Amino acid sequence: MKFSIVITTYNRLDLLKRAIDSALRQTIPCEVVVADDCSSDGTQEYLSYCREKFLESGNFRFVYHRNQVNSGHAATVNAGVLKSSGDWIKFLDDDDYLAPNCLEEMARAIALRPQAVIASCMAAQINEHEVELSRTPQLGAGLAFYTPQADIHYGMLLELLPFGTPVQVACRRDVFLKTGGWDSQLDTNCDDIDSWINIAKFGDAIFINQCLTYRTIWQGACNHKFSLSRRLKTNSVMKEKIYSLVSEKHYAHIPALKDIQNYLKLHWLLVALKQKNLQSFNSIIFSAIPAIFSWQAWSLLFHALLNRRNFSSTQIQKYVLIK
Template sequence: MKLSIVITTYNRLQLLKRAIDSAVRQTIPCEVVVADDCSSDGTQEYLNNCREKFSESGKFRFVYHRNEVNSGHAATVNAGVLNSTGDWIKFLDDDDYLAPNCLEEITRAIALRPQAVIVSCMAAQINEQEVELSRTPQLGAGLAFYTPQADIHYGMLLELLPFGTPVQVACRRDVFLQTGGWDSKLDTNCDDIDSWINLAKFGDAIFINQCLAYRTIWQGACNHKFSLSRRLNTNLVMKEKIYALVNEKHHAHIPALKDIQNYLKLHWLLVALKQKNFQSLNNIMFFSSPAIFSWQAWRLLFNALLNRRNSNSAQIQKYVLIK
């Protein structure tokens, strides 16, 4: 099985160097594809030099793709995947990086569950000085486990199975292409989550309870450019899409869509309050007041908080791969 690391970048050369370094230091051979969204900060010259240097070493295949015009993050991800040749794609944004054994552990888990189409791992959130701020929680038992396709969308709906950000995720290339790739209409506002939803239609999911990825939390992150109210609206669209895909085996105990929507409104109200973002708080409050008086919404919020602390849910099947 061949793996490709697809790195997307735009005018972040110093951060990109760290991401590339983490890719070329993997403990197993891989292909490294850098998709550049028409950067103007010297990235092109640097990557052309990388291509020459790495091709001479012969250790792995290094591919550089540059968009002719600035096309956005989603389109750049799609271009990177199209220019790759691996059986599996490991996503990596330029401001994040991977542990050296990331691909090795992913390969090990996939070999034990060939029906899988998507893999996620734990990640550490770091600041600009690479100091760890937090870490995503362990899910289920064992070092790695899989969840069958019939349970994935239900788990995503109730946030029992959060796949996380691109740095945590790998997927089968053929399935990614079959889904049509990332949606440019979303472009960094849940375009990754939308992709995970689509991928999960085609096979099982693997979760690795090891920290194999590092995500930078900083003001330059793409999701900071969206208002909280806009992020709420996109979340509502994602939940509605997931809701329609939940397997019929879960229909008897699935919450009403309206209750889930009210739960999301409560969640983003609390986020705005925590951030002291009073403009977003007023915007969300304007059309979310019924959620405040919904006991079902509060129950879902409380359950979500509990699930983040205790990931061993009996409502979905989790089968241990590696103890």
């Protein structure tokens, strides 16, 4: 099993160096592919120098790709994967980084479940000074477990199986290419989640209950450029897509789609209140009035909050790989 770490970057050279360093320090051999979205801050010169140094030493594991024009995050991910040669792709944005044993632990779990097509792990949320703010919750029992394909979309729909952001996720390269890659129309607004949904059609999922990745929470993050109302709209589109893919084994207990959409409105309305974002609150409140008076929506919101703290569901099969 060979891993390729695909790092996407655009005008963040200082942060990029940290991401590359974490990729090169992995405890198992891997290929490192840096896909540059036509940066203008010295990134090209730095990466060209790095590539030459590796080539001079006879090491071909460092690959540099530069878009001819600025094409967006999704297109840059796709370009990086096309340039890679690994069996599995580990995604990494330039403002995030990996623990040294990230790939080793992922490879160990994947080897125990060859039917897996996607894997995810816990992440630490850090600030710009690398101070840990929080961690994503543990899911299920054991250090690693897998969930069969037939249960994945139901788990995603009810947020019982959150794969997380790119820094947490790896997938099989052949399956990624089979799905057509990331959708540029969603660029940085659920393009990753859309990809996880598509990949999960083709096999099982692995979840690793170890903190192996670090995600930076800062004002320069891509998701800060989208309004909460736009994120609500895209989130709703993702839920509709997942809903259509849920296995028939779950039809007897699946919530109505309108209740899920109402739950999303409640969620983002509360996010706007928490952030004291009056503009977003006003843009959501009128469409959320039916949700406010829906006990089904409040029930889904309550269970979603509970699931983030205590992963448990009799409807989702979980098989421990590593105790």
